[in-house]
Amino acid sequence: MDNQKKTKEYLLHPYKVWTKIDSIKSRIKVKILCMLIECGELNVGDISDRIAESQSCVSQAVLALYADDIVERREEHPFRYYSVSDCNKKDLSSIFNNLINL
Numbered sequence: 001m002d003n004q005k006k007t008k009e010y011l012l013h014p015y016k017v018w019t020k021i022d023s024i025k026s027r028i029k030v031k032i033l034c035m036l037i038e039c040g041e042l043n044v045g046d047i048s049d050r051i052a053e054s055q056s057c058v059s060q061a062v063l064a065l066y067a068d069d070i071v072e073r074r075e076e077h078p079f080r081y082y083s084v085s086d087c088n089k090k091d092l093s094s095i096f097n098n099l100i101n102l
Helices: 002-012 014-023 027-039 044-051 055-067 086-100
Strands: 071-076 079-084
Touching: 027 044, 027 055, 027 079, 027 086, 044 055, 044 079, 055 071, 055 079, 079 086
Parallel strands: none
Antiparallel strands: 071 079
16 A cells, blocks of 8 residues: 555656656766665765776766755765665665666
8 A cells, every 4th residue: 555655646746756767867876876775875985996987977976966865965074975865775776676677
């Protein structure tokens, strides 16, 4: 029943669904999100090392994900740590698993 309610909510708000999909449509953003889902909280340098992308590219992508409320940020001088919010983690994991099984 809860799953039906969630489906209906998405049907009523297609713009919200598109906004989330549009937010993660780049390869680097998907790599970052997969890494954050798997590892939890990381800073830009750690993400960059783990996904083999430049810190500049990672930083830009993470800031865009943060601006779109896909990831959360915690500051601990001199670093900023990013993580996927709990509500997004479940949804993104489900989306990624469903796409893999297409």
